[in-house]
Amino acid sequence: MDVVWAGLKEGLRLLFAGDPYLWEIVLLSAQVSGIALTISALLGIPFGAIIGLTHFPGRRFVQALVYTGMGFPPVVVGLAVYLLLSRNGILGPLNWAWIPQLFTVPAMVLAQVIIATPLVIGYTMAAVSEVDPNLRLQLRALGATPRQATWAVLREARLGVIVALVGGLGSIVSEVGAVTMVGGNIEHATRVLTTAIMLETRRGNMDLAIGLGMVLLALAFMVNLLMAQFQGRGK
Amino acid sequence: MSEILYELREVHKRYTGRTVLQVSTLDIYRGEVLAIVGPSGAGKSTLLRLLNFLEFPDYGDLIYRGKVIQPGTMPLALRREVTTVFQRPALLSATVWRNVVYGLRVRGIRNGARAVQAVLARLGLAALTHAQARALSGGEAQRVALARALVLQPTVLLLDEPTANLDPYNVGIIEQVVADLNQTQGVTVVLVTHNVFQARRLAQRVVFLLNGTIVEVASAGPFFESPRDPRTAAFVNGEMVY
Ligand SMILES: Nc1ncnc2c1ncn2[C@@H]1O[C@H](COP(=O)(O)OP(=O)(O)O)[C@@H](O)[C@H]1O
Ligand SMILES: [Mg+2]
Numbered sequence: 001m002d003v004v005w006a007g008l009k010e011g012l013r014l015l016f017a018g019d020p021y022l023w024e025i026v027l028l029s030a031q032v033s034g035i036a037l038t039i040s041a042l043l044g045i046p047f048g049a050i051i052g053l054t055h056f057p058g059r060r061f062v063q064a065l066v067y068t069g070m071g072f073p074p075v076v077v078g079l080a081v082y083l084l085l086s087r088n089g090i091l092g093p094l095n096w097a098w099i100p101q102l103f104t105v106p107a108m109v110l111a112q113v114i115i116a117t118p119l120v121i122g123y124t125m126a127a128v129s130e131v132d133p134n135l136r137l138q139l140r141a142l143g144a145t146p147r148q149a150t151w152a153v154l155r156e157a158r159l160g161v162i163v164a165l166v167g168g169l170g171s172i173v174s175e176v177g178a179v180t181m182v183g184g185n186i187e188h189a190t191r192v193l194t195t196a197i198m199l200e201t202r203r204g205n206m207d208l209a210i211g212l213g214m215v216l217l218a219l220a221f222m223v224n225l226l227m228a229q230f231q232g233r234g235k
Numbered sequence: 236m237s238e239i240l241y242e243l244r245e246v247h248k249r250y251t252g253r254t255v256l257q258v259s260t261l262d263i264y265r266g267e268v269l270a271i272v273g274p275s276g277a278g279k280s281t282l283l284r285l286l287n288f289l290e291f292p293d294y295g296d297l298i299y300r301g302k303v304i305q306p307g308t309m310p311l312a313l314r315r316e317v318t319t320v321f322q323r324p325a326l327l328s329a330t331v332w333r334n335v336v337y338g339l340r341v342r343g344i345r346n347g348a349r350a351v352q353a354v355l356a357r358l359g360l361a362a363l364t365h366a367q368a369r370a371l372s373g374g375e376a377q378r379v380a381l382a383r384a385l386v387l388q389p390t391v392l393l394l395d396e397p398t399a400n401l402d403p404y405n406v407g408i409i410e411q412v413v414a415d416l417n418q419t420q421g422v423t424v425v426l427v428t429h430n431v432f433q434a435r436r437l438a439q440r441v442v443f444l445l446n447g448t449i450v451e452v453a454s455a456g457p458f459f460e461s462p463r464d465p466r467t468a469a470f471v472n473g474e475m476v477y
Contacts, residue, residue: 134325141287141319141393142338142383145311152337156328 003206011211022208026215029192032105033173036112040168044117045161048124049150053136066125069118074111074171078178081111085182103184108192111178116168123167127160128153159230166227174220193219238265240391240423241286245295248281248447256281256447258295265390268417268424270438270455272431274475278447279427283393286425287319315342316390320397324380326368331360334368335383347386354386359408374405381409385416391423392416398433410437431471435459443467 014022051062083089085102092102100106131153139149154161176194183190185199193216200209241263248256256278263269263286271279284290285297288309297304299313318338326334335354339347355361358378363371368379377397384392394413398406414437416422428434434441434455441458443451443466451458451467462468469475 132325134321134323135327137284137289138319138321138325138380139337139341140289141317141321142341143311143315143318143387144337144341148341152327 004210007206007210008214010207011209011214014208014211015215019211022211022215024188025191025193025196025212028105028190029173029194032108032179032192033112033169036109036116036172037165037169039109039113040116040120041165043113044120044164044168045124045154048121048164049128049154051121052125052128053150053153063125066118066121070122072115072118073177074115074175075177075181077111077114078181081107081114081178081182085110102182103186103190105183105190108179108183108190111182112172112175115175115178116172119171120164120168123164124157124161127157127164130160131156162230163227166223166230170220170223170227173223174216237267239263240265240300242298243285243295244298246285246292246297247294248278248285248290249293254447256285258282258449261442261449261452263423263425265423266417266421267440268413268426268438270434270441271425271427271444272429272434272441272470273444274429274470276446277444279444280395281447282444283319283395283425283427286391287317287393288314289319315387317393318384318387318389318391319393319395320377320380320384322396322399324376326371326376326379328367328369330365330367331355331363331371331379331382332365334379335386338383338387342387350386354382357385358382358412374401377401377405378408381412385412388420389422391425394424394426394428396427396429398428398430406433413437431459431473443470445470 051059051066082102084091085100085107086092087102091099100110135156136149136153139152140146144152174194176198179185179190179192180195180198183192183195185191185195191199193212197209197212197216200206200212239262241261243258243261245260246256246258247254271282273279281290285292288299288304291297291304291306299317302313327337332351332355335351336347339350352361352364355364358381360375360378360382363375363379368376371379381397392413397413398409401409410433413424413426417424424437426434426437438455440452440454442449443458443462443464445466451462451464453462458467459471462471466475
C-alpha cells in the first residue's frame with residue numbers, strides 16, 4: 001500500500017514539476033497519436049461517408065472488411081507492419097524514402113493509422129446511414145452537387161463523426177502491443193506513454209509509472225467525457 | 236400552344252429488373268399545372284425523379300428544353316431550373332432560415348437574405364425564422380419545404396403529394412401559394428397527388444398513371460367529367476380499389 005501512496009505522491013510531483021523525462025513521453029504520445037488520428041480522419045471520414053451513402057456492387061463485402069478491421073487485435077497490426085517494414089520484409093528492402101523505417105515515429109504512426117482508420121470508417125458509416133436517406137435526395141433536388149449533398153449529410157451526422165474521431169483516438173493512445181513492436185520503446189525517440197509505463201513498472205520505478213499512468217487515465221477520461229458529451233447532445 | 240418544356244419518348248425505368256415506368260409519350264408545357272394522379276405504386280414518384288434529373292431513364296429519351304438528358308452530360312445550370320417538394324419534408328437539423336437559404340448557398344448566392352425573408356413571409360413563416368426545424372409541426376415543416384423551393388425561383392416546380400396528411404389550414408395555404416406562383420410568375424408545376432379534388436382545384440391538365448403506364452391524358456374538365464377510359468372513370472369516381 002505504501003508503494004501506491006508514495007508512487008501517487010511522487011507521480012503528481014513529477015507531473016506538476018514538469019519533469020522533462022515524463023513530459024517528453026507525454027508530448028511524443030500526443031504527437032504520434034495526433035498525427036495518426038489526423039491521417040485516419042482524412043482517410044476514414046470520406047470513405048465512411050461513401051460506403052454509408054452510396055450503393056455499389058460489393059458494398060456488403062467492403063462493410064464486412066471494415067467491421068473486421070475494427071476488430072483487428074493491435075498486436076496483429078504490429079506484426080503486419082513489422083513484417084512490412086523489416087529489412088527482410090516486403091517494403092523494407094526497397095529503401096524508398098517515403099517508406100518508414102522500423103523503430104521510428106513514422107512506423108508507429110503507420111501502425112496507429114491502420115488501427116484507427118477502420119474504426120473511423122465504421123463509426124462514420126454508421127453515423128451517416130442514420131441520417132434520413134430522403135435528405136440527400138431532397139438536397140440534390142434543391143440543386144446540390146453530389147459533393148455538396150454529401151457534405152451536408154456529414155454535417156447532419158457531425159455528432160457521430162466526432163464520436164468516430166474520439167473513438168479512434170481512444171483506441172490508439174492506450175494501445176501498447178503495436179507501438180512496442182514497431183516503435184521499439186527507444187528512449188528519447190519512440191517511447192510513448194503505454195510503453196514507458198510497462199518499462200518503468202518492470203524497472204521498479206513505480207512513482208514514474210504511476211505518474212505516467214495518471215496522465216493516460218486522465219487522457220482516457222477526457223476522451224470518454226467528450227464522447228459522452230457529444231453523444232448526449234444528439235439526443 | 237406554348238413552348239414544350241419536357242418531351243418523354245418511350246421512357247422506361249427499371250428497378251432490379253422490373254420495369255416500373257413505361258411512358259410512350261408525354262409532353263409538358265411551359266406555364267401549365269399538370270397533375271399526375273394514380274394509385275400508389277403507379278410510378279408517380281419515379282416519374283418526378285426523372286423530371287428532376289435525379290435519376291435517368293434506362294431506355295428512351297427524356298428531353299428538356301430541346302436537349303436529350305443524359306446522366307454524364309447534364310449541365311448543372313439546367314438541372315438547377317427544376318426542384319421538388321417531397322411528401323415528407325426532409326429538413327436539415329438547423330434553423331428554418333438555414334433550411335430556406337440552403338439552395339441559394341449551394342448556388343454560391345450570398346445575398347439572398349431579402350429573398351428568404353420574402354418567401355418566409357409569403358408562407359406565414361416569418362415568426363418561425365429562427366426556430367429549429369425539428370421543433371416544427373408537420374404543416375409548418377412542409378411550408379418550410381415549399382419555401383426553400385420557392386426561394387430558388389425555379390422554372391419547374393415538382394410537387395410529390397405535398398399535402399398528404401396535412402390539415403385543411405395548411406393544405407389551403409400551400410394550394411394558394413402554388414396557384415399564385417403559377418398564375419403570377421408562370422412557374423410550370425407538376426403536381427403528383429392521389430387526391431382527385433386537389434387535382435381538380437389546381438391543374439389544367441391531368442395524367443392518369445396506372446402500373447407505370449399512362450392510361451389517359453386530358454384537360455382537367457374532360458378528364459373529370461367525361462373520361463374516355465373506364466379505368467380513369469373508376470379512379471375519378473373513387474371506385475378503383477388500391
Ligand atoms: N429505388 C427503388 N428500388 C426498387 N423499386 C422501386 C424504387 N423506387 C420505386 N420502386 C418501385 O417502383 C414502383 C413505383 O413506385 P413509385 O414511383 O414510388 O410509385 P408512386 O409514387 O406512384 O406510389 C413501386 O412498385 C415501387 O416499389
Ligand atoms: Mg409516391
